[in-house]
Amino acid sequence: MNLYETLLTALKTQGKRITPQREAICRLLAESDEHPTARQIYETLKAQFPSMSLATVYNTLDVLVSVGAINRLGSAGDDTVHYDADTNPHINLACIKCHRIIDLPSEHIQALQEEVARNSQYRILGGRVLYYGLCPECQREAVEGGR
Amino acid sequence: MNLYETLLTALKTQGKRITPQREAICRLLAESDEHPTARQIYETLKAQFPSMSLATVYNTLDVLVSVGAINRLGSAGDDTVHYDADTNPHINLACIKCHRIIDLPSEHIQALQEEVARNSQYRILGGRVLYYGLCPECQREAVEGGR
DNA sequence: TCCAACTTTAGAACTATTCCAAATACCACC
């Protein structure tokens, strides 16, 4: 089962209804390796659903988060929430200049999560490991711009 | 040099001026193990500085962040930014019910950070490792409330 | 002490996100 189907199944399992808008949002989340914001999703899908409302995007994202199918990553320096459809433990790397976020596989992150579960009395529901800095491209631009 | 002095020194080093308001904000950040929001700082210091403006708090926090003396942790489920004066690598644990954040020392996090630096082309400027869940207290309340 | 530059202040402005009520669409059931 691919990621798109996983997301839809998660919705159905929770008794949520499948609408064309939700399908499109799930497809976009599943097939892109971006970590889009609600507004980016909205702008992208406006061509396909000219009448779609931002509220619908927020609604669907909220449902997916509450179901545990996607993660809220938080801001990448742009004060808007980015979402990640990959719920497997991994590292996110955000560029504070172009505000793009990439994934980074990690050997250590599994151990980290187990450490947290073991050493705290919390019931862990999720987590986000986000490092930020300048991506190679923006580093280059910074140097060129600084001349 | 304690944390309070470190914060003030960071400001001075960057040519920033020391004002009573900034001293108070730095002291509060340094001496509390909370991870306060701008508003919490504002409310706390209002007794001492009745005329203080929220903008001053934001201004000072922005300066401290840009200087690298403190970290922006992001939201703890309450849609407001929490700040952390401890810039050493450590794990943060947020309770999504009471919105408090605690620190957790970690053996693995150093390795994680080195892994990121090694495996990415990014210039790393910082990071935040935040797990969220229910703190022991809120777990207990959830059970009692659920009866 | 003086002054230029930086800060503070108060309030307006901005913007992401949530809320609302009416219209619409999904889907379980017949």
Add this chain to the structure above:
DNA sequence: GGTGGTATTTGGAATAGTTCTAAAGTTGGA
């Protein structure tokens, strides 16, 4: 296949965190 109850969509208003602005007040080097 229809039908109805109910979740969802929509668009606009409302909310709230954060930023901006201009005037007044401070800081700290000379």
